[in-house]
Amino acid sequence: MAEPVVRVELTASFLDRLAAIESFLTEADAASAYDRLLGELRTTVIPNLRRFPRIGRRYLDQPPQSAEALAQLAAFPAGAADRLREYPHGDYLILYTVATPGHLVHLLSIRHHRELSFQFSRLWAGPAGSPDR
Template structure:
């Protein structure tokens, strides 16, 4: 039988949820936020409680710059204290990318982003020119 782990939301993850809620409200799709919460509570969190290593390794991707490699090394060192495998893992959802890590008893949800939040908002950058 697989052990069931506890899931904790980090402060950053909670901020990300607030940003997603604002993003979806601005996009006139506030019901999509309720759908996200349902998916997190009904599918994602139960999956991670039972199978915390299911996501692919985020840090296995090769760094393409000295800065990226340095950050990966620093993250790996920091994770050794809390993460069983010293990894950040990614859980790919239909419209979201969720980053998490896990220890022996706890899964820590680190970050979540809507796929459309990863684009540039040139109107906000330059105003109404």
């Protein structure tokens, strides 16, 4: 029996974060690092998520402790926070969600592992669609 095809979609918030990473690395004279990141997303991360959509650890296995982050999580659509997963790749953490029944992955955000936290306020907004399908 063939494995179901899992589609991986990039949200507007993920694309915004990629643009911010590109700007930062370009200003730091490290544009080649951005090119490497894009290549790794295409050749490693996205194929891994297509094959193993639940490869990342559950985000809520170690929930945030701040009142602000907990309030943002509480404002998510019903059940959405439980589907959040984190995929570590090199120096980056990728936040994504797996839609039920598991044939669609939304890449929500990407950040350098040294950044303080993901910015949740815009993850479910914007024209790129909602991961609640």
